[in-house]
Amino acid sequence: MDLVIENLPFLLKGAYYTLLITVVSMFFGLIIGLIIAIARLKGNRILRGIARAYVSIIRGTPALVQIVIVYYGLVDYGIELGPLTAAYIALSINIGAYVSEAFRGAIQSIPKGQTEAALATGMTERQAMRRIIIPQAIRYAIPPLGNTFVGMLKETSLVSVIAVTELMRSAQLLVAQYYVYMPFYAAIAAMYWIMSTFFTFLLNKIEKRLSVY
Amino acid sequence: MIEIKNLQKNFGQHEILKNISLSIPAHQVVAVIGPSGSGKSTFLRCINGLETITGGTITVDGHVIDANASKKAQQKEIYAIRRKTGMVFQQFNLYPHKTAVQNVMEALLVVKKMPKEKAYSIAANLLEKVGLAAKEDAYPSQLSGGQQQRVAIARALAMEPKLMLFDEPTSALDPELVGEVLKVMKELAEDGMTMIIVTHEMKFARSAADRILFMADGVIVEDAKPAAFFEHPQTARAQKFLQQVTEF
Ligand SMILES: Nc1ncnc2c1ncn2[C@@H]1O[C@H](COP(=O)(O)OP(=O)(O)O)[C@@H](O)[C@H]1O
Ligand SMILES: [Mg+2]
Numbered sequence: 001m002d003l004v005i006e007n008l009p010f011l012l013k014g015a016y017y018t019l020l021i022t023v024v025s026m027f028f029g030l031i032i033g034l035i036i037a038i039a040r041l042k043g044n045r046i047l048r049g050i051a052r053a054y055v056s057i058i059r060g061t062p063a064l065v066q067i068v069i070v071y072y073g074l075v076d077y078g079i080e081l082g083p084l085t086a087a088y089i090a091l092s093i094n095i096g097a098y099v100s101e102a103f104r105g106a107i108q109s110i111p112k113g114q115t116e117a118a119l120a121t122g123m124t125e126r127q128a129m130r131r132i133i134i135p136q137a138i139r140y141a142i143p144p145l146g147n148t149f150v151g152m153l154k155e156t157s158l159v160s161v162i163a164v165t166e167l168m169r170s171a172q173l174l175v176a177q178y179y180v181y182m183p184f185y186a187a188i189a190a191m192y193w194i195m196s197t198f199f200t201f202l203l204n205k206i207e208k209r210l211s212v213y
Numbered sequence: 214m215i216e217i218k219n220l221q222k223n224f225g226q227h228e229i230l231k232n233i234s235l236s237i238p239a240h241q242v243v244a245v246i247g248p249s250g251s252g253k254s255t256f257l258r259c260i261n262g263l264e265t266i267t268g269g270t271i272t273v274d275g276h277v278i279d280a281n282a283s284k285k286a287q288q289k290e291i292y293a294i295r296r297k298t299g300m301v302f303q304q305f306n307l308y309p310h311k312t313a314v315q316n317v318m319e320a321l322l323v324v325k326k327m328p329k330e331k332a333y334s335i336a337a338n339l340l341e342k343v344g345l346a347a348k349e350d351a352y353p354s355q356l357s358g359g360q361q362q363r364v365a366i367a368r369a370l371a372m373e374p375k376l377m378l379f380d381e382p383t384s385a386l387d388p389e390l391v392g393e394v395l396k397v398m399k400e401l402a403e404d405g406m407t408m409i410i411v412t413h414e415m416k417f418a419r420s421a422a423d424r425i426l427f428m429a430d431g432v433i434v435e436d437a438k439p440a441a442f443f444e445h446p447q448t449a450r451a452q453k454f455l456q457q458v459t460e461f
Binding site for chain 2: 111113116120121123124127135136
């Protein structure tokens with residue numbers, strides 16, 4: 001216990017990186033996911049095919065493999081990314097696939113009459129999408145997106161393999177230094193749990209706030 | 214105002230509208246009646262391009278949707294027609310994430326790119342016109358069906374249409390709420406709006422319309438003045454239909 005307290009600043013720095021990676025990846029993942037969802041629903045055949053392949057490949061391969069491909073695999077092609085950059089890229093691409101599925105489901109759940117009402121007032125398809133469909137879909141998508149976000153918080157532990165000193169690797173480094181396992185691993189388990197619970201709570205609040213109508 | 218020539222509409226193999234031709238002068242109020250599945254909604258939806266047409270032409274205020282024209286050319290005409298045409302749906306289709314006044318303002322902001330203050334004053338006036346001045350800030354879920362439909366009418370009127378299409382505007386309403394919607398429609402008719410109304414409200418059709426179109430199996434079977442149609446329906450189809458709807 002003393003060891004944990006003594007090294008708490010180090011662990012907190014790891015937790016900071018865990019949060020940072022989660023938030024940054026989620027941010028870009030949301031953008032990628034929205035674009036992919038729209039490409040799948042409204043794109044021409046080629047765009048739809050690309051979007052579908054992307055989702056299928058990402059969801060059908062382990063995130064760990066995606067991470068090592070971005071970090072180590074690309075080196076073969078002369079692309080050398082820093083560990084943190086590689087983590088952002090790999091996880092954004094990963095999360096984008098899940099986000100796009102959440103958005104796609106949400107967009108499809110909006111009744112057709114909504115688009116028709118908008119078109120009937122003279123809006124273009126694009127305006128109807130942007131002003132009427134997507135704002136409603138985002139609200140429907142918040143619960144699954146929340147799950148994705150909390151899932152990502154835990155998934156970030158995978159980037160410890162490419163030497164990003166987030167929470168998991170912080171513990172591993174301490175273990176290597178002090179030759180004791182349990183205190184550090186138990187401590188980070190608690191920290192992951194606290195963060196997950198906090199965000200779950202926060203998302204429930206947001207959901208409630210948005211369901212005013 | 215409206216000129217329809219040889220309109221044909223197929224869904225897959227099924228011919229839903231069969232070679233319909235008719236013209237509707239400005240300020241006329243036309244009630245379309247007929248059994249369910251006869252193609253009334255499809256007919257209405259072809260006029261503002263919510264359905265693509267299989268054959269023929271539809272002209273609304275000089276803009277022509279021609280089934281033989283390119284998709285792009287048709288789309289351009291359809292946008293022009295929609296800007297002059299309002300539509301009211303059976304299920305209201307109000308935007309649930311927007312308040313009553315925001316529903317009415319939306320197209321003014323997005324399509325006409327009007328400044329907010331101007332759009333608001335138009336929307337507020339229209340809500341007052343349909344008797345809902347007090348409900349500006351209510352979300353659709355907080356309104357009764359009759360109130361929602363009146364907001365939907367205001368939303369359609371915001372674009373200053375020359376033509377209003379109504380697809381069974383009172384069919385989803387509790388009986389005691391039908392009157393308030395019909396009253397608003399009657400006022401519109403009296404103001405000289407050109408209207409095509411698909412309805413099962415026979416009393417309303419008779420009193421408010423200038424003309425009845427009776428549709429069955431994708432064909433306009435009768436086209437007559439209300440008094441003539443209701444008193445002396447010419448075809449067996451229409452006689453049977455009128456018997457059924459007035460039976461109980
Ligand atoms: N999108 C569609 N796809 C296939 N068939 C349709 C579609 N919309 C309507 N129909 C068919 O067209 C016919 C006419 O429908 P509709 O115009 O809704 O009739 P009404 O409004 O008179 O009840 C019905 O047989 C219906 O099943
Ligand atoms: Mg119908």
